[in-house]
Amino acid sequence: MPELPEVENVRLTLQNILPKGSRFKNVQLNRPDLRFPFPDKLAEKLKGQTLLDIRRRAKYLVFETEKYFLISHLGMTGSWRALEAAETHDHLVWEFENAPTLVFNDPRRFGFISLYEKSVTPSHFVDLGPEPLSDDFHADYLFQVSRKKNTPLKSFLLDQKTVAGLGNIYVCEALFMSGLKPTRKAQSLKQVESVRLVKAIKEILKQAIKAGGSTIRDYKNAEGKSGEFQQRFRVYGREGENCRKCRKPIRMIRQSGRSTFWCSQCQK
DNA sequence: CTCCGATCCTGATGGC
C-alpha cells in the first residue's frame, strides 16, 4: 500500500490527532504478532510514556517518547486511524490520557511494530539510502552508486539502499517523467540522465504528498481520507491505455516479480 | 558481493 507520500500523509494526520504531550494510558494487543511478534512487554513499556514527536524515515513512522523510538511499518495494507471509542477487532489499540484512541489494522499483516531505546539506532535504518527529498539525494550521488550496478533501473530504484521511500508506483512514474526505460541497466545511466531522474523523483514525490498520496484500493490517512494522486498517474495501472504524451499504448512488463508500467515511445 | 525468485498473508476481482 503505502510509499513515502502515503506514509507522510499518515504522519501529518496523526500529528493532527495526537498533540505533542499525549500520554499513553492503555495499550491493547489483539493478537501476538503482525509480520513479527510485537515487542516484548510493549503495553507495559508504553503505558505512562509521553509522545514527544511523530517522524518519518523512508516508509517508517517513528513515534518518539521519553524513552523510546517506536517504529511502525505499514507493509501493504496497514492503517492507523482515530476512534471515538475503544472496543474493536483491530490488531492494536492505543488509548491516551488527552487524545483520541488510535487503532492499527493490517489485514495482510506485512506491517510491524518495533521498539528501541533511544540510544540505539533501529536496525531497519542501518542500510537505508538517503531520503529522496533531502539534499543528500542529488544527481552526483545517484550517478556514483549506479556505477557497476548490473540491475535494471526499476529494481535499482526500488532498492531502499539506493534511495529510501520509493515503491512500485512512484518508481514507474519517475522513470516516465524522466524519459528513462525501466529495463535499462543502472550502470548505463549518463550523468545528464541522473540529473533528470533525481529531479523527477523529487517532483513526483512532492506532487504526490501534496495530493494526499495515491489510493489504489484501500489506502486512507489517519483521518480516513483517501489520496488523489492516482488521478494523475501517467503510467501506473494504465496498461493498454494511451500515453498522455504520445498516445501510444502503455505497456506492462514484469520485473523481479513486480509489475512495471511504461511507454516504449517516451522512455529510452 | 550481487541479483532474483520465493515467501509471508488476506481480500478483491475476473473468468468460467
Next chain:
DNA sequence: TGCCATCAGGATCGGA
C-alpha cells in the same frame, strides 16, 4: 451463484 486462479502499494531471506 460458486469456485478457482490471479493479483496487490513491501521487505527479507536464501540460493545461484
